Amino acid sequence: LKVAHSLLWVVLVAAAGIRQILLTTDNAALRRGLERRVLEQTADLRRLARANEVLITSVGDGIYGVDQEGRVTFVNPSGAAALGYTAAELEGKRAHDVFHAPGEDGRPTPWEHCYVYEAITQGLEAHAEEDEYVRADATVFPVEITASPLVDESEIRGAVVVFRDVTQ
Numbered sequence: 001l002k003v004a005h006s007l008l009w010v011v012l013v014a015a016a017g018i019r020q021i022l023l024t025t026d027n028a029a030l031r032r033g034l035e036r037r038v039l040e041q042t043a044d045l046r047r048l049a050r051a052n053e054v055l056i057t058s059v060g061d062g063i064y065g066v067d068q069e070g071r072v073t074f075v076n077p078s079g080a081a082a083l084g085y086t087a088a089e090l091e092g093k094r095a096h097d098v099f100h101a102p103g104e105d106g107r108p109t110p111w112e113h114c115y116v117y118e119a120i121t122q123g124l125e126a127h128a129e130e131d132e133y134v135r136a137d138a139t140v141f142p143v144e145i146t147a148s149p150l151v152d153e154s155e156i157r158g159a160v161v162v163f164r165d166v167t168q
Helices: 002-058 077-083 095-099 115-122
Strands: 062-066 072-075 126-134 140-152 155-165
Touching: 062 077, 072 077, 077 155, 095 115, 095 126, 115 126, 115 140, 115 155
Parallel strands: none
Antiparallel strands: 062 072, 062 155, 126 140, 140 155
């Protein structure tokens, strides 16, 4: 009986050891598979980011993004050139304060009446709206804009504005 009892313990310990080895092997295979998938998805995201960057930088219209306070987070080369700035000079500045032209009475348009504010706070889109922007050299030029809220997981994170110089 003692031999049978001891033999049963040896079999149980061996089975537990074999089970542990199999679990460790399975976990290692799962980890390698997950690491491979993460690398593949990271490469896909990098390709997509590069494609988006090429698209945004090659568009002739001005494109800029703002955060929830209306500060420029990015501007494409066409947009920066149309405004007479470099992208670095605009990033971090409040777009409304820097290049939104004053109203007909010469006073600044209130931030609360700006289409960018409405996109950020209310999720409203503005399409083909006419406005005026001020270049770095203080010249004013007419633009046609489209402003859209930038939504991430149902929360508005800012806005993206596309503008076109409509001087002609």
